[in-house]
Amino acid sequence: MALPRKQERKKFGSGEILQEAAPPLASDLSSCLEDIKRTWQRTNNNIAGLWQDWPKIAGEPLASNCSPISLRRGVLLIGVKHPQWLQALQYNRPQLLARLRAQGHEIKDLRIQQYQPKATKKVLESEQSIWAKHPSRIDVHGISKCTKCSSPSPAGELAMWGMCGFCRCKTILSSNH
Numbered sequence: 001m002a003l004p005r006k007q008e009r010k011k012f013g014s015g016e017i018l019q020e021a022a023p024p025l026a027s028d029l030s031s032c033l034e035d036i037k038r039t040w041q042r043t044n045n046n047i048a049g050l051w052q053d054w055p056k057i058a059g060e061p062l063a064s065n066c067s068p069i070s071l072r073r074g075v076l077l078i079g080v081k082h083p084q085w086l087q088a089l090q091y092n093r094p095q096l097l098a099r100l101r102a103q104g105h106e107i108k109d110l111r112i113q114q115y116q117p118k119a120t121k122k123v124l125e126s127e128q129s130i131w132a133k134h135p136s137r138i139d140v141h142g143i144s145k146c147t148k149c150s151s152p153s154p155a156g157e158l159a160m161w162g163m164c165g166f167c168r169c170k171t172i173l174s175s176n177h
C-alpha cells in the first residue's frame with residue numbers, strides 16, 4: 001500500500017518543475033523497512049533465520065563462498081560464486097541437508113546454482129563508458145579557452161555547456177536563487 005505523496009514545486013532553470021516531495025524520514029523509513037521485512041519473511045518462509053544460521057550450518061570456507069538465495073515450498077536454492085565451490089557443495093549436499101534439518105529448518109530439497117552478481121558488473125562498465133566520454137577529460141577533448149572567464153578549460157566542457165565546468169556550476173547555482 002503506497003501512500004500518495006505530496007508534490008512540490010521546484011525551480012528549474014528559469015521555470016519550475018513539479019517534483020515528488022521527499023518523504024518525511026525516520027518514522028516513515030523504519031515502518032517501510034518493517035513492511036519490507038514482513039513481506040520478505042512471508043514470501044521466503046524463514047530464510048532470514050537461515051541466513052543467520054548459515055555460517056554455523058555450512059561452516060567455513062563454504063559459508064563465505066555459497067549463500068542461500070531463496071526458500072520456496074521447502075526447496076532451498078543456494079548460490080555459488082565459483083564453479084569449484086559448486087562441486088564442493090554438491091559433494092557436501094547430504095551433510096548440509098542433514099545439518100539444516102538438525103537446526104530446525106524444514107528443507108525438503110537443496111538446489112545449487114552458480115550465481116554471478118552481473119548487475120554490479122554492468123554498472124561498473126557503464127560508469128567506465130560515461131567517464132570515457134566525460135566532457136572534463138582533457139586527454140580526450142583537448143584544451144580551449146572558456147568564453148565566460150577566459151581560463152583554459154577542457155574543450156569537451158565548452159562544447160557541451162558553452163562554458164567551463166566552474167562557470168556552469170556558478171550559473172546553475174545563481175539560477176536557483
Ligand SMILES: [Zn+2]
Pocket residue numbers: 146147148149150151153163164165166167168
Ligand atoms: Zn569559465
